[in-house]
Amino acid sequence: MIADKEGYTVTTDEEGYLVDPAHWDEHVAQQLAWQEQLELNDEHWQVFRFMRAYYAEHQIAPDARFTIRFLADQLGYGRKAQNHLFKLFPYGYVKQACKIAGMKRPRAWSTG
Template identity: 40%
Template sequence: MPVTTLDGHQVHVNDEGFLTDPAEWDEDLAQALAAQIGLTLTDEHWAAIRFLRQDYADRGETATLRRISAVGGIPVKQLFVLFPQKPAKKMAYVAGLPKPQGCV
């Protein structure tokens, strides 16, 4: 796996730029990842990211939009506002998790 440096962090990534080791992630890195895709993280972003990371730790796979909405309590429309165009993919990227199953 390629290694890249983001904001002073050396991390392992796949060919799409997703972290391959979620343990390399921290909140400072999340800020840098978000900036790369044009996002400034707010408390609402952090709520989604923290849910996603906890759910991944519990289940071993990245949650889909439907799960984030149903279990995390964040409406899908709001996820599209927070993470425009491809919210599941962008959330996983910023959260340092694998791209969700079925995400292109």
């Protein structure tokens, strides 16, 4: 469990993923990133905004390939997008990007 910006407790599962993605906000993301020992920059926030918008539309976390496509097309990384995603989230897309963006843990994916 962690506290949101209002001081309310936000419930996480045993692996640290939010139980309810609706409880996510930037303060929660900062706390989750701190737990992952990850210092966030503007590109992290752009990825999180993309992931949250995708989640709002589809009610599921975006597959890594969609986030890689976002990095390639929208942020201009082209063919280097996949490597850049793992530079931003060195312990993996599911372990760090999905967790910090407030997604439930994708159960059908690998932990990479």
